[in-house]
Amino acid sequence: MIGIIDYGMGNLFSVSKALERIDVHYKIADRPKDLEGCDGFILPGVGAFPDAMRALGEHGFIRFIKEKVAEGAPVYGICLGMQLLFESSQEGGETDGLGLLPGSISRFPGIDEDGNSYKVPHMGWNQLKIHQPEQPLMKDVKDDHVYFVHSFVVRTEDASILYATSDYHMEVPAVIGKGNLVASQFHPEKSGRAGMQLLENFCKVMCKQ
Amino acid sequence: MLSKRIIPCLDVKEGRVVKGIQFVDIRDAGDPVELAKVYDEQGADELVFLDISASHEGKKTMIDVVRSVASELAIPFTVGGGIRTLEDIKETLRNGADKVSLNSSAVQRPELITQGADYFGSQCIVVAIDAKYDEDAGNWRVFTHGGRTPTEWLVTDWAKEAVKLGAGEILLTSMNQDGEKTGFDLPLLKVVQEVVSVPVIASGGAGSSEHFHEVFTEVDADAALAASIFHYKETSVQNVKAYLKEKGVPVR
Secondary structure: OEEEEOOOOOOHHHHHHHHHHOOOOEEEEOOHHHHOOOOEEEEOOOOOHHHHHHHHHHOOHHHHHHHHHHHOOOEEEEOHHHHOOOOEEOOOOOEEOOOOOOOEEEEOOOEOOOOOEOOOOEEEEEEOEEOOOOOHHHOOOOOOEEEEEEOEEEEOOOHHHEEEEEEOOOEEEEEEEEOOEEEEOOOHHHOHHHHHHHHHHHHHHHOOO | OEOOEEEEEEEEEOOEEOOOOOOOOOOOOOOHHHHHHHHHHHOOOOEEEEEOOOOHHHHHHHHHHHHHHHHHOOOOEEEEOOOOOHHHHHHHHHOOOOEEEEOHHHHHOOHHHHHHHHHHOHHHEEEEEEEEEEOOOOEEEEEEOOOOEEEEEEHHHHHHHHHHHOOOEEEEEEOOOOOOOOOOOHHHHHHHHHHOOOOEEEEOOOOOHHHHHHHHHHOOOOEEEEOHHHHOOOOOHHHHHHHHHHOOOOOO
């Protein structure tokens, strides 16, 4: 059973339907006690970072997620759900994140090293560059295109957490992980074949569903 | 590198696709979900569903269509047509759409753009603009209500205003070129590209693969939308993409 963390800020419909397509049982709940006993957890997220941290706190999920990660339970953060795992974000003023991964979130500068401006958000299909194909999450994931939509981006010094990146005027962390804690900047359920493969690997390989 | 997006557009009326679509091997040619699957298989990067239902029941049915599409497809899709209130935006996105497209309602109540963007983020809010060249003004004028109603807005001003209010993308249709199949309206796209910082989807006029190449190389549009050229099987998404790839345009 996969537990989907519902703190009022995720597109739960499409991710839950994607799990149904790969025959994985799931439970959606907005309180930690209702998700106890699940084999793995998905942390979705759309919207603004400060609102999301507040909502996570109000639903009692901050401690819950930290405990589950400490216990080694598989957790998959999606989109904003990935960004929340880091130390802090500049979105809407400096806000602390869950601090489970090293790095911070800042806005795409919108201007490259040569002084040329480019569009923000990073929106559309971009190709993955796989750095750690041996990770269980990356099994059979090729350098396919996945669908990005984001204005804020992870900055980290720790290359060991970068499973895959993508190039958008800078190296964009696309799939990251540290042990059983994994995440993707893009929505796997909206990213065609590669995205579905990631979800399947998380549920079936990492959570053994 | 970001790839250029090819987006088929489906008109949906009372839950059924309209505009004579000529696919073979589909049991129910009017079913939006079946057609969406076909375009997905062809490599469509995104889909747009335009609800042209006249009745309240038709609008309700559209939500079922949205749910079915979101249940079965792993590519993003946009829903437009008749979205007038923040409640409409919420209902559409909560049932699985990735973006909503606002047209007449955005001109009538510009605050709707901001409300939607504040609530769900700019990336969910597409402002669709129908523009027609106005000889006297020497510029393009914005029309609403399916091109029937002229407004006071010039296209560059409205596009800038829409982005300022929170639009995350502009879907720009040339009324002059729409249905002509003689190519996208490059001058129109150029003036709008120059004044906005968000992605622009070119619409209206696609008649061949060359036209897609033109719009991606000459005005650097981020995406191109087409309806009849795909519906009538004059070409397919695959063919267009194969052509673009050969010409060095990045596609998925």
